Every structure is written in structure tokens, then in C-alpha cells.
Amino acid sequence: MHHIAVQTDDVESTVTWYQEFLGATAEWSLNKFSPLTHDRLPGIKKLVELKVGDVRFHVFDRTGHTRNEPDRLGYQFQHIGITVDHHDELVMLRDRWLRLHERPDIRWSRDEPPSDIVTDDDGMQSLYVLDPNGLELEFIHFSGKAS
Template sequence: MTNLETTPAPARRAFHHIGIQTDDLANAASWYEAFFECVPSWTLTQFSELTQSRLPGTRELRELTAGDLRFHLFERPGDTAPHPTQSIGGFQHFCLSTTDPADLVELRERWMTLFESGDYAFALPDQPTDIVVDGDGVHSLYVYDVNGVEFEFTYVPDSV
């Protein structure tokens, strides 16, 4: 990774939430609560004309939060995400940072425990990656949620 010596502009935008479509809201919400330690914030079952035109068939939207992290899980019939090895344009993964490399070990172990419990239906059977460390000391772990959405967790040391 190259560290460019420029001063970034002040942030004018920030993520408010990550929206994830699922065809099994109970399964997805339960997994997010267990893996990310989320708590339900609110639920919506009536939608604006705009939402109905953009996401026809949406049955329910549920916000789950973990600290400042918000997930909007919306139940809508449809196909699950394609496997990442299938080439399509668009979204590939979300990356969330950690403040301690030990967090990646704990997250990987938690994912394995949830997967092995048999309590969740996973769209993809792929296991988490090993935790890798690049030449700059950046640690990375990749996992899939129950819908096949890929998350990267990364630890970037202060020196990078």
C-alpha cells in the first residue's frame, strides 16, 4: 500500500447504513444479531411509492445496529447473491476496520461457531479465509453472511 502525502478534504459524506436484501429475514436478522452483536432498532412494513417501484415485493425492512454501524435488512423475494468467482459489474464486498488484530481472530472463530451450529441457512458454503498479513502489516479476513454478501475485516497499523 502506498501512503500518499496529501491532505484529504474534510468528509462531506459518510455511510448511514448498509442495505442488504434477503429472502429470509428471520434467518438473516438472527445471524446479524449473533455475528455482529446487533440489536433491532426499528421495523417497517409499509413503503413509499418510490421504494415499491425500486424494490417491488419488499415485505419488511428491519434496522439492526451495533454501535454506529447500521444494517438495513429488507426481505424481498429474489435470487441470492452470485458467487464472487462469477464476474458481474457492481458490488464486491464491504470492508469494516478493527482497532486490534485480535478482533479478526475472534470474528473468524465466531463465524465458524455460527456456521457449525446448523442454526442458519447459508447461501454459500464457503468458509472464512485465513487471516492474512501483507507487507505493510495490514491484517485482513473475509467472510460471507447468510445471504452470500462478502465482508472484509481489516486491521491497519498506525504506521501505515
């Protein structure tokens, strides 16, 4: 997998959140696009590639965006699962999300807090959070007994 594309109506706010929440770095940005890109994504104005480890996010905007949050029952990628090495990282991510939620420079489409950290019967621990656009990310820690 090369990247995950995130369509937003606020590139700067979304980039800030991914940088502050995940420690992503901005690798490059574009503001000129091929005819094919314009045909596929009418109104695209800016794209920023963010990178965290081997995961890349392409954050882009489009004029005429509906500003509607993702339809929870509609067709979509329901969430992205990202593994972390230690339980403490789940705690740190949850605390970081709560701090970032208070920032006035990040605009949120949904006012839904992160989940509690839950452990399934096999020992896998999960934390679910929403990015500013209402897209769900799951952070997973596999204990010794989880597969």
C-alpha cells in the same frame, strides 16, 4: 454514509446472523412502505434496521427473490471493509463465524469458510467472511506500521 442495504430471501436468518456475528442491535422494523419504495423494490414485505457502532444495515426481503447468490463476476459491491482495533478481534470473529455456520436456524447460500487472517507487506491484517447471503465483509486491523 447512513446505511448499507442487504436484500435477502430470509430476513430472520440474516438478522440473526448480524446480531450474533457482529453484535448488531435491531433498531426498528417496517412492514408498510411508500409507493416509491414499492416501485423501486417490488414485493418488499419487511425491513429491519440493524446497528453496530456507527454502521447501519437495512435488511429486507422481496417476494419473487431468485435465491441466487451474488454473481462473483457481475457488477456489485465486492465487499465492505470494517476496521477493528485489535488483532484478537479478527481471531474472535473468525471463530464466531465458524460456530454460527453450524447453527441450523441460519441458512447459507454458499458453503465457503472464512479466509485465514492474512498480513500484507505493510502490516495490515485482513479477514474475509461471507454473510448468509453470500455478501463479503472484510475485517481489517491496522498495526502500528500499516497506514
